[in-house]
Amino acid sequence: MNHAKARLVDLAHAAGVSTATVSRVLNGKPGVRSDTRDAVHAAAAALHYPLERPTRRPGPVAIMTGELSNPSFAAFAEMADTLLYSAGVPNFVCPAGPSGTSEEQHLETLLTMDIAGIISISGMPANNTLPVEPYERVLEAGIPTVFINSPSEQLEAGFFSCSDAEAVASSVAHLRSLGHTRIGLAVGPDRFLPARRKVAAFRALGFGADSVAMTQFTAEGGQVATGRLVASGHTAIVCGSDLMALGAVREARVRGLGVPEDLSVVGFDDSPLMAFTEPALTTVRQPVGAITSAAVAALLRAMDGTPLDTTEVLFHPDLIIRRSTAPAP
Template sequence: MIPTRARLADLAAAAGVSTATVSRVLNGKPGVADATRASVLATLETLGYSTEPEPAESAGLIAVMVPELANPSFASFANELALVLTAAGRQMILCTAGPGGTSEEQYLDALLGVEIAGIISVSGTPADTEASPEHYQRLIDAGVPAVFINGYNPSVDGAFFSCSDAEAVSMSVAHLRSYGHERIGLAVGQMRYLPSRRKHAAFLGLGFDERSVVSTLFTVEGGQAAAARLLDAGHTALVCGSDVMALGAIREARSRGLEVPGDVSVVGYDDSALMAFTNPALTTVRQPVAVMTQAAVGSLLTAIRGLPTDPTEMLFHPDLIIRHSTGPCA
């Protein structure tokens, strides 16, 4: 198979024929004289190119980087990426850069010594405004293309695919307001992360002030701590930055003897597995994981073939999934 960096025009010039003739020879199509075909093949062999397809195992692995698998949202992306890459005939190596384990930076350093064809990062360093993406750029400079899901950084030479945080907040607030809620609070993770910043900006843009925003951790405990402060301030509805934070918010409400949604309404984000089976079933914003992963893989495979990709961030529309954790304002 001719390497993607070789242009048909270069091969045609070396063989002294047209690009159409080279294309027909490479694809085994008729319409080329035997002598011409033999001459083209001899030229390609002289140049060191092979018309034999590369074995799958030499195509290179696709490294998928996720922060952790304990968060069901990241596990969902990892699982969907495995399915899409397998369907595309590619093999995946999963790198989980979670707390207490191998860091993202260590993984990226290690990947410099491994023959990989490309990288897919889910909520990685580019999503952290206080971290440097230089380790990704080093791999990219070494010829390894990268795409990023929910992590945009214009200083990195990659392709970017994100769910719209602004739309997620807007539809959550509109839903709660339709139930008569006006004292709505926002519970998000640390503001160093781009999704938190984007949700925060969108929330303030809807007329709320800083007193209705609490930033903690993307955990159950973080959600519970944020809910405690927001409930103390008199909020009757909470928009959370993740489903696990929403579960923490519900725990806090119940610890105070409050009913969800009778006294407090709660909206999550991600629509992680099993959220339809919690008590109450969680109203949440669903990321279009399947569509986002297909787009990301398609872009990466395009880059691997040596074709240009668009560095403009592509934003995907989320969906509001209405269940039983939201209801009329008491």
């Protein structure tokens, strides 16, 4: 058996000890008898198992994100910066907005630099109209990369996302408990994976296509979607973002409707200040801290030489109930 195939369990079996003991020996931890340590070293030599841990990949980490005017993107970027700084890893943010430098342009520049890794927040893989080749080139260059809310089966990277299905299910369950039966879903374009996942989860709960309005993940998009859904008799709307929810409240007022007296509205993200809107917004809170902590930890391990697990890790959101939802009229 060569070192490319040898695993920790193989080393433990050859040495006649537990994997925990092997791990303590490999990491230089105290509390292991000298003869046991010698047995692990002998087994490692026989299996050609490398005993020295590779040195950490040098350079800063690039945090790739959409436009920072989106409060959700900014929250993830800020948390990533905080965690990396605490780990002693320098970093910088690459905002990729429609009016500025594109994500692909940023990646082309990063390939010319000595960087240790990349964190991509709601990046190109989340948009099915954009190619993933720029990230394939990054990975081929040996740069560890993790993605937040943008999984891809085409890339050998780490993926960490909020569960859109749970977000929709908890929102709908709350509205149904208030007596609403005509519930609509307002989300962004079909090209975005989070929108497609939310629609699939919503339709699975028994709602028809006439209860879905796909526009843009903006306040204006929420206003347009709400106009369509209210016109077709819906009394409650689940929105794909807090910005869309604010647009929904605006459209209700334009139509002379009260929120939540005539129309209940649920957002998504729990962006800063949503507790201070009028009315305070009921919304689904993404676990920004948990998602980012897991992504950063995986990236740091990859920078130390541990391969990334490519299985997408889904995190549970929380429904935060405030004053924008009420019993059905």
